[in-house]
Amino acid sequence: MVDNCAMDRIDLHIVRELQNDGRLSNQELAQRVGLSPSPCLRRVRQLEQDGVIQGYRAIIDPEAVGRGFEVLVSVEVRRDRETVEAFEEALQDVPDVIEAYRLFGSPGCLLRIAVADLAAYERLWIERLTTLTGVTEVNSQIIMKRIKEPKGMPVDVRGA
Amino acid sequence: MVDNCAMDRIDLHIVRELQNDGRLSNQELAQRVGLSPSPCLRRVRQLEQDGVIQGYRAIIDPEAVGRGFEVLVSVEVRRDRETVEAFEEALQDVPDVIEAYRLFGSPGCLLRIAVADLAAYERLWIERLTTLTGVTEVNSQIIMKRIKEPKGMPVDVRGA
DNA sequence: GCTGATTTCGCAATCGCCTTGCGCACCTCC
DNA sequence: GGAGGTGCGCAAGGCGATTGCGAAATCAGC
Structure with a gap:
């Protein structure tokens, strides 16, 4: 939750993609943002821990x-x-x-x-x-x- | 999208759990709703196809x-x-x-x-x-x- | 501008989960 | 009571997640 505002463009890209599809596999996500899977997953975990990503939710009719x-x-x-x-x-x-x-x-x-x-x-x-x-x-x-x-x-x- | 309203209580339970945490693993979800992983996944797919689950999204600060x-x-x-x-x-x-x-x-x-x-x-x-x-x-x-x-x-x- | 420190990446291996095909139980309708 | 249909659990194969480690890039200070 601490405002570690070191969000670079890759972080923003990750956030955008996960907002569009919260169930993206890490592999697909990594490919879209131009990273290999491991650093991509590490960034996602960091974003979750920083409170930038507050959770995931299914959208229900x-x-x-x-x-x-x-x-x-x-x-x-x-x-x-x-x-x-x-x-x-x-x-x-x-x-x-x-x-x-x-x-x-x-x-x-x-x-x-x-x-x-x-x-x-x-x-x-x-x-x-x-x-x-x-x-x-x-x-x-x-x-x-x-x-x-x-x-x-x-x-x-x-x-x- | 067709209103196949054969939603039993297990389907409702699935919907509720996935709304709370859209990234639940299928295994964990199955356990919570009292099913084994395979029929659970089949139900989720069906709900997605019927338009009950319209998508998944990360919640962003x-x-x-x-x-x-x-x-x-x-x-x-x-x-x-x-x-x-x-x-x-x-x-x-x-x-x-x-x-x-x-x-x-x-x-x-x-x-x-x-x-x-x-x-x-x-x-x-x-x-x-x-x-x-x-x-x-x-x-x-x-x-x-x-x-x-x-x-x-x-x-x-x-x-x- | 070079050097050391730090950060972040990519690779590889292990582990665990997703996924599908199949057999069985139950329920319904003849 | 039998036959068809629906939905479950089991097991195996494949694939993705996850972590440790070495290498590359970045940055600060001199």
Whole structure:
């Protein structure tokens, strides 16, 4: 996690390739970045240890696991430290909340929620969202379409 | 991609484990879901082919690749088909836009953007966001804190 | 500019895992 | 009760991961 920012262009290239396909074999990866397998693997291990690569994840079709209905929820919370901290802590225990951000300005907080369908969302809304303490306003917006599939951060490799 | 929804609890378990750690060895995975390696691998391949597992990705620290500054941008676009389609198409060519949703109601569109710092965002805003055709309103909100790290979809495995 | 120290590479060998073909068990439908 | 189909476990072959070591490159200091 220490910011050992000695990332040269090969490291960036490795990061980019692994972000595109986290299951690349070390051999294939080495070939793509122009290295032999052993130093390539050593670099990957170093990147993992430095926290640059935080993990690997399979990308799942939300529909297939019964979470094809997505909602963006703006939440306003009373702005004192206790309330905010309790609210954010409580969010951790709601698995349907996929993403959550605290913002400057208004709304103070934005959630992305994924559930099975409208009925499931109604249940979540009435049972878990409106009951959170300190919440003064909840505004739900159904997602019509995902315009851009999340593909991770773009990584600029100078000269590659 | 065809909805071969014969996902039993073992498949759900596989999906959950691979979402947690996309680089699990097949042996380890098989052991966790209570199978021997060969049928386990066959199931994984099937899930990939059915589009349930859409891919694998390394999770990268945004800071490490110079994208530690994140902004949520509400965009309003003129609501005719031509404009909307052109706008959404144009978004694909802006790599700094990490996520994009089209919403019901207002705002009509929400973007998540990741750049290096405020200066980089100012440049992006003036050069690429305000110049998009049909855009009638752009409202930027800087993200103070990521409350919940994206960990993918929760997968309920009945009885596991 | 040369030299020593350090870093990083490539090679080779070992080990372990992936992968596939096959036989067996179970389940279903006649 | 028998026949077909589905899905499992076993075993073997091939291939990739992993590590130790020597060589090359890079860098600092003089």
